[in-house]
Amino acid sequence: MFNILGLQEGEEMKKLMDGNEAGAWAARLADVKVFPNFPVTPQTELIETLAQWKADGLFKGDFLDVESEHSVMSAAVASEATGVRTFTATSSQGLLLMHEILYIASGMRLPVVMINVSRGLSAPITLWSDHNDILDQRDSGWMIFFTENNQEVIDLTLQAFKISENHKVLLPCIVNLDGFILSYTKEPVEAPNQKQVDKFLPKYKPLTYLDPKKPMNLGVPVMEGYMEFRLQQQAAMENAREVIKKTFKEWEKKFGRKYDVIERFMMDDAVIALVSVGAMTSTAKAAVVEARKKGIKAGLVKIIVYRPFPFKELEDALNDVVGIGVCDQNLAPGYGGILYHDIRSLMYGYKRVINDYILGLGGQQAPKEKYVEIIEDLLECTGKGESGKVKYIVD
Amino acid sequence: MLEIRVHGRGGAGVKSCAEIFGKAAFLSGFKTQDFSLYGAERRGAPLVSFVRIDKEPILERGYVTRPDIIIVLDDSLDFKHMLNGSTEHTLVLINTSRRDKLKLKNSKNFICVDATSIALETIGKPIPNTVMLGLLVKRLKDKITLENLEKAIEEKLEKYPEKVIQANKQAAKIGYGRFI
Known part of the structure; x- marks a missing residue:
């Protein structure tokens, strides 16, 4: 895992990296000053990598091992409040234990950046991936980015710092990657060099910070003014839309890799489309290619930025198709798939067939063939005008 | 695309087997993807690793259900499970010293080598992965x-003493020479 230690400063590299290593690289290149952390599978190797780099003098930030995830996020809030760039990583139960403090970070407008390595929630215990952990935080006031591969992990985490720290935004951000399927998968990744990153992401300049010479209080009781603060958070999310687009453009110009809040895959002449997030999107894309060979005009829309929710871009993309199949790697018992209801609500007023496919809970394998079946089912339902179906894809 | 599945037990180098092969393919100009699936247990527990290699970008992820090649590092595991998804075209490389007792059907594409013995002679430990990789290459x-x-092998084992690296390279060479 640590055979990249020989990398010289300013050197670019393309090498095999798993998702945890890509996340660690983003933290190192971003010159993070404080890294409070607590290990949890499948995020542990991200911490181990930074710990090794710290021991070898390659990671300059403070490595703060505290006693729980609740304390991790509390320490992250405190350190970011003093005006230094702060990063952490967690997973699953750990993220839930942070839940209370997530609202404090966003309410205090502290641009902490965190990687969540998705894993299904207990009980029963699993170590494998689904999205219930991250989607549980969707209303916490954090920006949420989903990644499909390890290149996106390193690229989007570095961009998350720039977006979060923008004075028009000042919101924390979670970059989500799937446990095992990305965290333990090695694939070729291009890491930008330190000089390039320094130019793209200069030293963090806080708008305001805790300073003993100028005493100030953060997060005090406001009672009557509370709603104003909440509305400012909403306004900051709206501002983030433009800042995200601008940052993505700058990244493309400097590093040559293009990002947008959603990705359209084979959508130009598509009649039906899948909607997907995260690593399973890759397999879904392979199924779209397969379906095209069978003469089915299928496409796929991937959501990258989930908060702020990309209303306009998604509406534009899905407006062009007749049938929409939402792939939900999550389940809200008594409600259904979470993304499905997002899309239903978004497409209110359009006459579209919209069906829900719930799959891959706790990392249950959904191979390409399953997605091809989903596409065929969606095509059939679209032909018959059968909308509002919820289907559970089980082995 | 070439899809490979490696079966074995934790501690026998299952994960490293996939990782080393992924690296070798990457160095040979392929797009690669390798990963492992396991639970909370570690040494001795069944473990499965996967490698996909292709000249084109790889879209599929997750469990390899239709393997082109299966590597069995431990013959005490359930063969029905390990051979799942294989066809008559699947190449199966098995580390075993008791081929006759395994009662394998459809054995045309089954290649058995006593890689553990070779590993014990060269590396001094019952870790058969590099022997099997020599065979595969x-x-x-x-x-x-x-x-x-x-x-x-050098890259993956760079934290180990030179002696260990050389022994593993030697094991790979012997495996390479054993292919019939």
């Missing part, structure tokens, strides 16, 4: 070279 000789496999 011989089979794929036009695509991935023994040189790149040796380079991958």
